[in-house]
Every structure is written in structure tokens, then in C-alpha cells.
Amino acid sequence: xxxxxxxxxxxxxxxxxxxxxxxxxxxxxxxxxxxxxxxxxxxxxxxxxxxxxxxxxxxxxxxxxxxxxxxxxxxxxxxxxxxxxxxxxxxxxxxxxxxxxxxxxxxxxxxxxxxxxxxxxxxxxxxxxxxxxxxxxxxxxxxxxxxxxxxxxxxxxxxxxxxxxxxxxxxxxxxxxxxxxxxxxxxxxxxxxxxxxxxxxxxxxxxxxxxxxxxxxxxxxxxxxxxxxxxxxxxxxxxxxxxxxxxxxxxxxxxxxxxxxxxxxxxxxxxxxxxxxxxxxxxxxxxxxxxxxxxxxxxxxxxxxxxxxxxxxxxxxxxxxxxxxxxxxxxxxxx
Numbered sequence: 001x002x003x004x005x006x007x008x009x010x011x012x013x014x015x016x017x018x019x020x021x022x023x024x025x026x027x028x029x030x031x032x033x034x035x036x037x038x039x040x041x042x043x044x045x046x047x048x049x050x051x052x053x054x055x056x057x058x059x060x061x062x063x064x065x066x067x068x069x070x071x072x073x074x075x076x077x078x079x080x081x082x083x084x085x086x087x088x089x090x091x092x093x094x095x096x097x098x099x100x101x102x103x104x105x106x107x108x109x110x111x112x113x114x115x116x117x118x119x120x121x122x123x124x125x126x127x128x129x130x131x132x133x134x135x136x137x138x139x140x141x142x143x144x145x146x147x148x149x150x151x152x153x154x155x156x157x158x159x160x161x162x163x164x165x166x167x168x169x170x171x172x173x174x175x176x177x178x179x180x181x182x183x184x185x186x187x188x189x190x191x192x193x194x195x196x197x198x199x200x201x202x203x204x205x206x207x208x209x210x211x212x213x214x215x216x217x218x219x220x221x222x223x224x225x226x227x228x229x230x231x232x233x234x235x236x237x238x239x240x241x242x243x244x245x246x247x248x249x250x251x252x253x254x255x256x257x258x259x260x261x262x263x264x265x266x267x268x269x270x271x272x273x274x275x276x277x278x279x280x281x282x283x284x285x286x287x288x289x290x291x292x293x294x295x296x297x298x299x300x301x302x303x304x305x306x307x308x309x310x311x312x313x314x315x316x317x318x319x320x321x322x323x324x325x326x327x328x329x330x331x332x333x334x335x
Contacts (some may be wrong), residue, residue, distance in 0.1 A: 006017055039065035039236045044078035044090040046071075047194040048266045051091070051244050057259050058247035065236040073175050076100075076147040082108045082224055089237055090222045092148075093215070093306075095163055095302040097222050099147040102313055102320045109228065111327040112221040112241050113296045114289050117281035120197045121149055121211035123157060125189045126182050127204035128170055134161040134209045137168050140188040143181055146172035147312075153211025154191040165310055179203075195267050198277075202269060216299045217285045228326050241289045242334035248287040251278075287333065291328040 016033075045051055046150055052069045055061040072078050077090025081099035082090045090096075090108070097110060123142075125131045131140065134157045144150045155165060175196035181187045183203060190200065191209075201207075221241055227233040251259045256278055264274035290296075300319045308316045 036064040036232055036236050036239075038231050040068055040232075041065060041233065041236055041240065042068045042070060042086065042088045043240070044070050044075075044081060044087050044092075046070055046073070046075055046078065046091065047196075050263070050266075051247075053262050053266065054247040054251065054259060055243055057255075057262060058250040060061055060243045060247050060250075063236070063239065063243070065232075065239075067240065074145055074148050076145070079108070079222065085224075088224050088227050088233065089240075092222065093152075094218055094220060094303050095148050095152050097220060098300070098304045098307060098313070098317060098319065100222075101319075102317060103182060105287075106322045107225050108222045109225065109310055109322050109324040109326070110220045110292065110300075111223045111228070111237065111324060112291060112331055113291055114219045114221060114241070114244070114287065114295075115217055115285055116219050116255060116287045118149075118217050119277065119281050119284060121153055121193045121215060122197050122207045123189055123191045123209035124182070124197065124200045124205040125208055126185075127206070129188065129206070131189060131208055134158060135163065136208070137189055138163055139167070139169070141169045141171055141186070142189045142191065143173040143178040143187040144191040145169045145175055145178065145193070149193055149211060150191040151312070152306065153214045154209075155306065156214045157209040157211070177289050187260060198267055198269055208312040212284075216303075218296055220300075220301050221289075223327070228324065234327060235330060238330035238334045241331060245287070245289045245335060248282070252282055252286060256282075286322045289331065291331055292323055292325050297323050 029154040047072055049069050070081070070087060075090065075096040076099065078087060078090035078092055079096040083100055089110065100106060123134065131137060144154050158165060158168065162301065173181060175192050178190045178192055178194055179199060182190045182200065182205065223237055227237060258276060259276035260278050261271060263278060264271045267274065297320050304317045304319050307313045
């Protein structure tokens with residue numbers, strides 16, 4: 001069942017990428033950085049288009065360039081789209097770029113970091129489960145979203161509980177497929193994030209482990225190499241990332257209720273819960289962009305080394321090979 005589900009998901013992703021490639025042409029490097037009207041950025045979003053929504057809510061969506069938002073179930077799919085030429089800019093945790101670069105020939109670079117909350121990153125079990133902690137997962141079927149934060153924090157939680165990856169029957173699943181398997185009895189627990197965890201709790205799932213204090217809070221903006229060769233596209237990327245930072249600052253300045261209402265409608269959760277989640281997230285770690293630094297590269301290297309130890313990577317990966325400071329000056333100015 002799991003293999004069939006993954007094949008179906010992969011086929012759907014391929015069709016989506018093909019459509020995206022046919023629907024959008026890249027802005028070429030001949031454009032000047034001052035002329036952004038010809039630029040169209042194809043940008044990824046996970047879960048729901050929260051960045052697009054918050055820009056509109058804050059009145060910051062009036063860009064000189066066009067933005068085409070594309071929705072994915074995870075950052076791993078966004079990096080696949082980058083590799084396939086269907087996206088210009090991807091947003092993800094530290095993990096997806098590691099696997100996208102593992103073949104040694106990435107066509108993208110990490111250009112900026114967005115600091116954000118690590119809430120709703122959990123291992124959950126269905127209502128009535130006898131499992132109460134991570135140690136109780138031994139010998140059980142555990143779903144997880146492969147090559148994402150869920151993969152990493154599940155591994156770390158198992159290690160902290162004295163278990164090895166081989167002590168569980170690990171099942172790689174996309175978020176929606178994992179929820180269906182959890183509710184249908186196909187798996188005993190599910191490691192996931194974001195809206196899938198929100199939905200799981202609405203369906204009476206309970207938390208047995210959290211990645212809140214395991215994850216760094218570094219979320220990465222990865223741009224295709226062609227974007228970095230285009231002055232106009234580079235300027236547009238820097239501007240967009242800075243606008244998102246300003247939009248979150250606007251929300252934190254007494255506008256939480258309005259954006260919580262938008263979030264509740266998009267994620268199909270009660271308004272009170274959406275407001276609490278928003279306040280908790282911004283209290284834990286206000287969403288804001290920063291430039292590339294040695295510390296952010298070192299943080300991702302630690303994660304890559306963990307995946308090498310797990311055997312998920314064939315060999316150790318030097319992550320600094322796909323980081324760049326090329327956007328730093330423009331991003332500092334835009335911020």
C-alpha cells in the first residue's frame with residue numbers, strides 16, 4: 001500500500017512540475033536590476049500559501065515584479081521542483097537542500113535564512129493508542145515525511161530514547177497520505193509538521209514526541225543558479241524575502257487577530273486555536289530573514305552529518321558547497 005501511494009504521489013508531482021515548466025518562462029539575465037516589470041518569480045510554499053496571504057494582509061503584495069506561488073506538501077518537493085526547473089525560489093527547512101544536493105551537482109544555492117518557530121513538528125498517535133512516549137514506538141509502524149524536518153527529528157527522538165532507526169518499521173509518506181494511514185490503522189504513529197499536525201489533533205491524535213527543541217529554527221531560501229545570474233531576478237528575490245519579514249513585523253504590531261482569522265479559514269481550525277498558534281509561534285521565534293552566516297552553515301552541517309550517520313546519505317556532504325553570500329548586500333539593503 002505504501003509503495004503504491006508513493007508512486008502515485010511521485011506521478012502527480014511529475015505532472016505538476018511539467019505543467020509548471022510549460023506555464024512559465026524564466027526572466028533572462030539581460031534584464032537590468034532596475035527593471036523588474038519583466039520578472040516573474042515562481043516561488044514555493046508548503047502547507048498553505050501563508051507568505052502570499054500575509055503579504056496581501058499587510059499591504060505589501062504590490063511588487064514591481066510578478067510572483068507565482070506554487071503549493072507543495074513539503075520543502076522536499078519544492079527542492080525537487082527547483083531541480084526540475086519548475087521553481088525559481090524554494091522555502092524549506094535545513095533538510096531538503098541536503099538531499100537535493102546529495103548527487104554532487106546541485107543547480108541551486110541557499111541565499112538567505114528565515115528564522116521561524118519550530119512548533120507543530122511532532123510525532124502523533126491516533127486516539128486510543130497505547131503508545132505514550134517515543135520508547136513505545138519500538139517494533140511499530142511509524143510514518144514520516146522523508147527528507148524533511150520530520151525525518152530528522154524522528155531520528156533524534158529515537159536516539160534520545162535509546163532506540164535505533166532499525167527498531168521501528170519506518171514508512172515514508174507524504175503528509176496527507178500519512179494522515180490517512182494514521183486514521184485508517186495502516187501506521188501506529190506519524191512524524192510530520194504544519195497543517196498535517198494541526199489536522200491530526202483535530203482528529204483526536206495525541207503527541208508523543210516533539211521536534212520543537214531539536215530543530216534549529218533556520219528555514220532556508222534556495223534559489224536556482226539562473227536566478228543568481230540575473231540582476232533583475234536577484235533584486236526581486238531580495239525584495240520579496242524582505243517584504244515577508246516586514247509583513248510578519250506588521251502582524252506582530254497588534255494585527256494578530258486579523259491574520260489569525262485568515263489562517264483559521266485556510267487551515268480549517270477554530271479561530272481561537274489559530275490565534276493561539278500564531279501568538280505562540282511569534283513568541284517562540286519571531287519570523288524574520290537574515291543573511292547567510294558561518295553559524296547557519298554549521299547548523300545545517302550538523303544535520304547533514306546526522307543523516308550520514310543514519311545511512312540516509314551515501315557519504316558525508318560538505319554543505320557549504322551550495323551556500324552563497326551573493327544575495328547578502330541586496331538583502332541587507334532591502335531589510
